[in-house]
Amino acid sequence: MKEESILSKNARNELTLIQYGDVSYNDVMKIILTDTGLSLTKDNLSLYSSESFKIGHPSGMDGLAIHIQVPERNIDQVFYIFRGTHDGKDIYYNTTGIAAATNTSQLIHAEEFFKQVSSEIEKKGSNPLIFGDGHSLGGHIVVNLALKVNTNYKHQQFVNVRGLNDAPLNVYAMYQFDEVFERHLRNRLGIARPSKLPEKDLIQYTKEYYNEPAQIIEHVRVKGEPLYAQDFRGKLYIGSQIHYLGDLDTEEFTNVAQYPFSHLTWMPFFKLQELRYNAGVSSFIEGFGNFDRKIGMEKAKEMYESPLGRFILGVNIAKEANQSAKPLIFNPYFGYQLVQGYQQRDQLEYHGIAHLTELYRTGHMKTYFNMLDPIGGMPILLDREELLLFMERCRNGVGDKQQIIRELRGYIHGELEEIYLGVKFDIGMGISALEANPSVLLPKSRMPNFGILGGIPKERKARSVVFDESFEPIEHGVLGPLEEIIQTIEQEIKHLEKFIQDVVGTLDVLFDRDKELAGSIRSAQMVTGGSR
Incomplete structure (x- = not known):
């Protein structure tokens, strides 16, 4: 069996792009034929969708698996692709699952989908190489899934995983998703309440625990796209490489969660303002977590079905918003950051999968290795060419x-x-x-030509x-x-x-x-x- 993907990175990008619509066999066959020259039929190409397995609808998770099996060419590979943000369910998960770390529903459904597909493929007597791709939210899902699978599953292992302009994982959600990691924290490290760990410590534990499986993960991002710059508690991009596309001199998008004058915080006034700003950001994100813990998306949907339920839901949302959003909304520095972001609004399109796919095909790409400084322990990027x-x-x-x-x-x-x-x-x-x-060598004689007795000496x-x-x-x-x-x-x-x-x-x-x-x-x- 070939050890590398038979599909090029460009073809995998194209398959990720078409998942935002209705995917057909013809669409997939055309991309594969153009890329590899393989003319496939339904006998050697199988498509599995999370919708067909009735998995992911409550959470919004959308997954696709493409199994290519051509025995005479020694080809047996499966490609998992997860869609990015598409509707309100995805937005809800972005805020509660990625930012607030109180919701792992899409990750749980992604793992269920993976198990179902693996079971179907095993029935064929197949043991394929496994690859994964995902854009935005989908990149977040496939990275979390690959870390758990490659750590805990013995017979199924991802060979390569790519996050395309992907959202990061949240370390406070990761241990909730991976129960083996949680046991590691509690039993081996003696951490009774991982949720109370300082962010720096939990990030370090996460990196150490997933160090080996993280080596198969790559991130592809367009320089200056907005998602990558945003910070929140527990944010982590884990993997071996980061590939930058587009103009590498493009200014990074404004990090709305960062106090804009942090370079002046050596002055007491600005330091106090930074503390207030950070507290407002934390309160804002915590508000999503509080709503998810108290009500949750499923209960909110049920409440929305009746007039009384809608009224109670509205009161709860208003109350939570007033408590959590007010400190940030009325902070002038937050308004300043929003204005800065608005001035960079042309960069919003950099996040889209279509833009990334086109740049990957035609644009310049620079690769960095995502590593930890062995002395300081800080994340560093090493230029591949250098x-x-x-x-x-x-x-x-x-x-x-x-x-x-x-x-x-x-x-x-x-x-x-x-x-x-x-x-x-x-x-x-x-x-x-x-x-x-x-x-x-002898000096010339300086004696007179006559001696004392009047005689003439010999030379x-x-x-x-x-x-x-x-x-x-x-x-x-x-x-x-x-x-x-x-x-x-x-x-x-x-x-x-x-x-x-x-x-x-x-x-x-x-x-x-x-x-x-x-x-x-x-x-x-x-x-x-x-x-x-």
């Missing part, structure tokens, strides 16, 4: 330094030796010349001269600095090798998910003698 270049430089760095050492040693034993021998030769030639004419002449022709080896003062340079470079090589191995140890799991990066890191390992 990381590849960095690993290539690491791979070449050791070899370059080793080449420098070889050249220095070659200089010591080659060029420097030749210079030394040349000097010896020149000195030897001078010695030979002096030995042939030793008289040049003194040297008959021969002998030189000590032994030469000392090159002094340490010449070689010492070169040896010190070599030792320094050898230390640099050891440090670089250790650094590369540390990088390998930190990013090894991530590199396993990307063949190109895996090849690059293994090249670095080969240079340094590392092993997996």
Whole structure:
């Protein structure tokens, strides 16, 4: 069986797009034929919808599963696709499930749908590779589902999951959805009330618990789209990669939940205003949670059926809105943020699946790795291209330094030796010349031509001269600095090798998910003698 998706990312985007309408076999077959050249029939293409299983209607969850099975081509794959926000039920879940973390109904229905489809496929004797895609709310659903499935299910595992302009998961809802994770928090970590955990701590526990299954998750977002910028308690984008589409210089959309002058909060006045703003945001979101806990969507629908029920429902909504929304609605800084968002209204279309699909097909894409700083524990994004270049430089760095050492040693034993021998030769030639004419070494006699007794002395002449022709080896003062340079470079090589191995140890799991990066890191390992 092929280990990778037979469908391109573009085709998967197209399938996610058509789910917002009525999906037919012909629509799916056409996309697959265009993308792969496979001409499928209902014998090797099966479509399963949450509607056909009567799952998801109360919550609004909408899922589609596309099973492609072509035994003669060794193809057996299923693609789960979840639709984004489409109606009032989805809006209700967005506020209560994602923001307020009091509602997991769509996640529960998504898991029921997954189980039903898996059961039907097993009846065929099939064991397909599983892929997942979802836009906006649908991305939130498929990411939550994949984390739970790949952690708890033994025989069904997602191979790759993509969130397209997806909503984040909420860590306070995640442990409610995944009962095994909740038991882990309560029994293994001794946390009696996970709901009371500080946000930072629960996010860290979530990242650690789902570290391995998160490696198959990717996020695709259009730069500047509005959803990604919005903050709320428990927000988490978990996964291995983030792909940015469009103009990467586009300004991020206004985060309405953030105090606009947080850069001035070192001043007491602005710090106080920030605290009030944050309290208003928290109160506003908590209001949705209170309504969901007290009434809920199903009870609200029942109440809406009678005049008295509508009156009571209206009173409850008005009361809750007055308590929760008033602190924020009447905050001037909230109005300021709304104006900022209105000025960026052209960016609202960036969130749509049609816009994303078109950009993915024709636009520029830049990929970042979504990671945690191992020292500070803060989330960081590593540029994929720069990381590849960095690993290539690491791979070449050791070899370059080793080449420098070889050249220095070659200089010591080659060029420097030749210079030394040349000097010896020149000195030897001078010695030979002096030995042939030793008289040049004696000074001319300054005595008069007559002696004390009037005699004329004979001129003194040297008959021969002998030189000590032994030469000392090159002094340490010449070689010492070169040896010190070599030792320094050898230390640099050891440090670089250790650094590369540390990088390998930190990013090894991530590199396993990307063949190109895996090849690059293994090249670095080969240079340094590392092993997996």
